[in-house]
Amino acid sequence: MNTIIFRTIAPLIVAIMLIFSVYVCLRGHNEPGGGFIGGLIAASSIAILGMANGAEETRRALRIDPLAIAGFGVFIAGFSGLLSLFTGSPFMTSIWLYLELGQTTVPLSTPMVFDIGVYFVVFGTIAAVALALEGDGEEER
Amino acid sequence: MDYVLAALVGCFVALGVYLLLSRSVIRMLLGMTILGNGVNLLIFTAGRLTREIAPIVPPGLEQPDGPIANPLPQALILTAIVIGFAMFSFLLVLAFRAYQSLDADNTDTMRVAEPVDEPNPPLSY
Amino acid sequence: MGLGMDASIALVAIAPFVAALLAPLVHRLAKPFAGWVLALVPGGIFLFLLTLIEPVVSGGAISARIDWVPAYDLDLSFLVDGLSLTFALTISGIGTLIVLYSGAYLKGHPHLGRFLGFLLAFMGAMLGLVLADGMLALFMFWELTSVTSFLLIGFDHTRQAARRGAIQALVITNIGGMALLVGAIMVHWLTGQWEMSALGDEIRSNGLYGLVLAAFLVAAFTKSAQVPLHFWLPNAMEAPTPVSAFLHSATMVQGGVYLLARTTPWLGGTEAWTLILVCFGGATLLWGALGALRQTDLKQMLAQTTLASLGLSVLLIGLGTEAAIAAMVLYFVAHAFYKAGLFMVVGAIDHEAGTRDITILGGLADRMPLTFIGAALASLAMIGLPLTLGYFAKEEMYLGLLSGQWRDIAVLVVLLAGNGLLAGVAMLVLVRPFLGPVLPTPKLAHEAPIAMLAGPLVLGAASIVAAVSTDWLGHTLLEPGAGAILGEAVTSHLTLAINPASAIFWLSIATWALGYLVYRQAATLRTLLRRFEAALGWTADTVFDAVMFGLIRFSGALTRLLHHGRLEIYLVTVFAGLALALIAPLVALKGYDALLPTAELGNWAAKLSWPQLQPYEWGVIALALIGLSAVLMANNRLMAILALGIQGTSVALIFLLFGAPDLAFTQFMVEVLSVVILALVMTRLRLDERDQRPLEDLARDGTLALVCGVGVSLLLMVVLSGVLDTRLSDLFTATSVPIAHGHNIVNVILVDYRGFDTLGEISVVMAAGIAIMALLRSRAKPAVPQPKPAPRRRRKAAA
Structure with a gap:
């Protein structure tokens, strides 16, 4: 798996996959996609990077421990539900905010924040597992 | 067409159960995955099948303009797939670890928690 | 009195428990005087109860009531009459002296604080017992x-x-x-x-x-x-x-x-x-x-x-x-x-x-x-x-x-x-x-x-x-x-x-x-x-010991009977239960009636008409069957991984064909990742070429699996022949855009309508991740030296 072609092209694939995963995640509310799928795509990209460059290298490139990303995801998902308490409604009541930016309207909402949380959880957890399994063999050697 | 799917679900479940009953840890793991897929398909089919029309409201409309696939089972299955995968990874790593430290991949020889010659409980207070 | 009577009386039963919690702390702080300090609690209760003598003697009973479980209409009601007051005074009075006494008796005991805590908690329970009316x-x-x-x-x-x-x-x-x-x-x-x-x-x-x-x-x-x-x-x-x-x-x-x-x-x-x-x-x-x-x-x-x-x-x-x-x-x-x-x-x-x-x-x-x-x-x-x-x-x-x-x-x-x-x-x-x-x-x-x-x-x-003041004794006690x-x-x-x-x-x-x-x-x-x-x-005593030891022996024997430690027997039990649960209602409640042709609906031939499937749909189903058989036949690791991928992919295709693109994508990604992870782990695991089960076990397991499979199929067919209750789906479909502002209904259900469930589910995913990391990071311990029984091939040997 450590051919020079693969190692050269891997970062490019990874970059494309990561961007695509964010796109899939954000469009999820209106078209096929969402946090689960986006997270899985992103995690696959990290797995590919790990295969190409080794787990240690990939972890350094990520800078943040993948499990910490997952924890952050659970946190913001829960936090997005708590926001509704400020409006006096029950836990997880959605709040919508339409930002006018020039020509377009950008909808911001707590379900979107929640979906981003889901994205981070799936991404972080599976990336952590994949990297750990990829790195496990290296340590043994 | 529903009945064909129903029969297929039966095949998934039967194979899943059959593999789970084997004593080889890896086969049990495969069985677990197949059983999970079978159950997902079961829920999917039970929510009725609709060809090719995704449960998505076309842009600009308030309601879908015609019959669409049942969204509820899909929402249930989506999380089940991801959790099933997390479970699968966990079991895989568990099997791997067990193989490393017990040198056993057959459930007959994995008797750490319930040893064969477990002593009687002591008769005292 | 600052507090109402209700609260004061409830406090009599509750204060000792609070003191009990504090007792170890008090013991640590006031070492030699712990007994003296803690005796203040029962002493105070005693003095408070003394003030109740007068109203009880002259006016009969005092009752107090505080809400306990309002949902079930349960109150915590107390009654102070001559009887309970006599008991409560005696308990708190003697309790004061006993706490004092314990402080000296167990002086220097390392667990004196714990002891005094138990004692005070006991006294609280006893006071509650004699004061309770409910x-x-x-x-x-x-x-x-x-x-x-x-x-x-x-x-x-x-x-x-x-x-x-x-x-x-x-x-x-x-x-x-x-x-x-x-x-x-x-x-x-x-x-x-x-x-x-x-x-x-x-x-x-x-x-x-x-x-x-x-x-x-x-x-x-x-x-x-x-x-x-x-x-x-x-x-x-x-x-x-x-x-x-x-x-x-x-x-x-x-x-x-x-x-x-x-x-x-x-x-x-x-x-x-x-x-x-x-x-x-x-x-x-x-x-x-x-x-x-x-x-x-x-x-x-x-x-x-x-x-x-x-x-x-x-x-x-x-x-x-x-x-x-x-x-x-x-x-x-x-x-x-x-x-x-x-x-x-x-x-x-x-x-x-x-x-x-x-x-x-x-x-x-x-x-x-x-x-x-x-x-x-x-x-x-x-x-x-x-x-x-x-x-x-x-x-x-x-x-x-x-x-x-x-x-x-x-x-x-x-x-x-x-x-x-x-x-x-x-x-x-x-x-x-x-x-x-x-x-x-x-x-x-x-x-x-x-x-x-x-x-x-x-x-x-x-x-x-x-005893000397007889009139007072007769009048107040x-x-x-x-x-x-x-x-x-x-x-x-x-x-x-x-x-x-x-x-x-x-x-x-x-x-x-x-x-x-x-x-x-x-x-x-x-x-x-x-x-x-x-x-x-x-x-x-002899009888008591005999009963207790008999119980221990019985539970030991029962545990050994039920926890025999053979996983395949546990699983056979579980799946036999599943098979029973699937088949029994079909037979007992005549659920299969729905599948039989009736006079109005024509005959068997009509019922058994060739299903209307497109050729590519047949193809997907054939792919699934090929994947399943390949998993069954797999005799090496590569084959197993590949076969698992095939059946997963066919499932994804089924989702795609029947209007579930979200599911299809997710399933595809999961299959990819499964193959990656399996490939990483499988190289370090062994897969026996053949199933190691003896023939009788193969027959038993195969039968059980077939019964389960047929049961699920029949159940599903019965369900399909019934009417689907679509109220919930209709609600989600109708309100997705107007109130939840989302066009992808599946996603709206996940992140909005059923967001709480999803929150739980991502927590499970996270927990699984943590567990996997814990497993991987724990250093591999040397194989536990345990007696390795020969795999059970007894029956095979006999055959």
């Missing part, structure tokens, strides 16, 4: 006393005898607790009332009276250690002495007596009640009194006399006459005072002289003069000499039994014998250790510290003071106390004057004479009783 609250406090007394008796948990005593007490009193719960629920069911004060004659006139009575009597008899459930009480003497002094004088064991007194107005007074209580009470009285003579350990002697006193109280409640109830109230207070005092004295002797054996103690009066005074005051009350509370209790007992009927005479004889024996024991306890020639003791005896002397001296003095039990006004006629012409006087003389006789012949009696016990060969 039967469920009563039950709760009742069980709390069982649990806390378990902790106290087993405090010295490194000794097996202490553990046994604690378990015995817990088991026996919990049987009673269950009976109490049953009784309470039955009463509520029959009358619709939880409050005992609201009950009248309904229970007595009900056909189920016998059952209710049995439930309450089992509860009371286990707690108050009536024969034949008495044996836990002497064994509970394994506790440190302050515990015995508290539990076996005024509290724990009096819980049953209290329950009987409390239930008298609505449960008592019938023929059965009187007969049962008098018989069991009398038997316990004699058994305990004789048992005391058998012992030489001072603490055991006192424990046995406690049994006797409990029997006496039960007997008096059973009689139920005005004189008997008055005697019971007086006797409760008198007994609590002298028995707590005597236990504390014995503890002091043990503490200072190093032994409790009556045969090797003597002449301690010179070395421990104050202890001797305390012992003397208590013993004289136990003997029942004039100017002590015990005297009045005894007088009242005899007073109601002078009718001359044979039943009264029989009871009178039992009482006389019991009191005489107890008086003899009291003389032994007083004379043997303190008077006579000085005997050498393991430790050089000297006077006990003041905190240990306070108890016996205060209680002894209080006994005398109360006897009249409200007995009145609350009898449900009618009682007039006290206590007097200090001795009338030589009355029969009572001569009965008292006879009691004392009998006591003296017992005292003189103690050694002979002891030999006789021990010979009798040896001839009997077994005790209630």
Whole structure:
């Protein structure tokens, strides 16, 4: 798996996959996609990077421990539900905010924040597992 | 067409159960995955099948303009797939670890928690 | 008073628990003075309860009520009347002295803080028990006393005898607790009332009276250690002495007596009640009194006399006459005072002289003069000499039994014998250790510290003071106390004057004479009783041990039967259950009818028409079947991974074909990642080429799997032939855009409608990730050296 072609092209694939995963995640509310799928795509990209460059290298490139990303995801998902308490409604009541930016309207909402949380959880957890399994063999050697 | 799917679900479940009953840890793991897929398909089919029309409201409309696939089972299955995968990874790593430290991949020889010659409980207070 | 009455009374039962939680902290901060500091809590409660005497005496009962479980219409209701106030005052008063005493007795013990905590929690439970009016609250406090007394008796948990005593007490009193719960629920069911004060004659006139009575009597008899459930009480003497002094004088064991007194107005007074209580009470009285003579350990002697006193109280409640109830109230207070005092004295002797054996103690009066005074005051009350509370209790007992009927005479004889024996024991306890020639003791005896002397001296003095002020005693204790039990006004006629012409006087003389006789012949009696016990060969203890060990053996055997450790058998059981659950309803409820062709719907041919599937759909299904067979056939790792990928991909394609792109994408990604992870792990695992199962097992497993598969298929077909309830789906479909602003309905359900579920699910994913990391990061330990049984191929070998 450590051919020079693969190692050269891997970062490019990874970059494309990561961007695509964010796109899939954000469009999820209106078209096929969402946090689960986006997270899985992103995690696959990290797995590919790990295969190409080794787990240690990939972890350094990520800078943040993948499990910490997952924890952050659970946190913001829960936090997005708590926001509704400020409006006096029950836990997880959605709040919508339409930002006018020039020509377009950008909808911001707590379900979107929640979906981003889901994205981070799936991404972080599976990336952590994949990297750990990829790195496990290296340590043994 | 529903009945064909129903029969297929039966095949998934039967194979899943059959593999789970084997004593080889890896086969049990495969069985677990197949059983999970079978159950997902079961829920999917039970929510009725609709060809090719995704449960998505076309842009600009308030309601879908015609019959669409049942969204509820899909929402249930989506999380089940991801959790099933997390479970699968966990079991895989568990099997791997067990193989490393017990040198056993057959459930007959994995008797750490319930040893064969477990002593009687002591008769005292 | 700043607080309302309701809150104050609730606080009485709750404050000790708070103090209990703080006790270890207090012990750490105020080491030598922990006992003094913590005694403030029961002391304060005692003082507060004193202020309630006046309203209770003049106005009857005070009731308090706070919401407990409003949803079930349950209140925490308390009732302070003459009876509960008498008990509560005694409990908190003696409790104060005991906490003080414990501080000195266990001085320097590393777990003194814990001990005081248990003690205070126990006292809180006991106060709650006597103040509660609602039967469920009563039950709760009742069980709390069982649990806390378990902790106290087993405090010295490194000794097996202490553990046994604690378990015995817990088991026996919990049987009673269950009976109490049953009784309470039955009463509520029959009358619709939880409050005992609201009950009248309904229970007595009900056909189920016998059952209710049995439930309450089992509860009371286990707690108050009536024969034949008495044996836990002497064994509970394994506790440190302050515990015995508290539990076996005024509290724990009096819980049953209290329950009987409390239930008298609505449960008592019938023929059965009187007969049962008098018989069991009398038997316990004699058994305990004789048992005391058998012992030489001072603490055991006192424990046995406690049994006797409990029997006496039960007997008096059973009689139920005005004189008997008055005697019971007086006797409760008198007994609590002298028995707590005597236990504390014995503890002091043990503490200072190093032994409790009556045969090797003597002449301690010179070395421990104050202890001797305390012992003397208590013993004289136990003997029942004039100017002590015990005297009045005894007088009242005899007073109601002078009718001359044979039943009264029989009871009178039992009482006389019991009191005489107890008086003899009291003389032994007083004379043997303190008077006579000085005997050498393991430790050089000297006077006990003041905190240990306070108890016996205060209680002894209080006994005398109360007895001398007869009018006050009759007015504030006897009249409200007995009145609350009898449900009618009682007039006290206590007097200090001795009338030589009355029969009572001569009965008292006879009691004392009998006591003296017992005292003189103690050694002979002891030999006789021990010979009798040896001839009997077994005790209630033996039975208890046999039952407990039988339970342990049984549960061990059952565990081995059910937890045989063979995974495939567990799984066969599970899937056999699944198969049964799938097939049985289909057969039993004729669910398969839906699948059979009916006259209107044509015939089999129509039903079995070739399904309308597109060729590519057939292709996907064929792919799934190929994947499944490949998994089944796989004989190496690469093959297995590939086959698993094929079947997963076919599932994804099915999702895609039937309008579920989200699912299809997710399934695809999962398949990719599964293959990656499998490839990473599988290289380090072994896959047997063939299934290792013997042929019979293969057949069994195959059959089971087929049945499960066919069952699921049939179930699904039946479901499909029914009508789908689409209300929920329709709601989501209709409201997705208007109120949730999302066009992808599946995603809207996930993140908005059912967001809470999803939150739980991503937490599960996260938890699985953490578990995997933990597994991977733990260093591989060397293989556990364990006996490796040969894989079970027994049957194969035989074949």
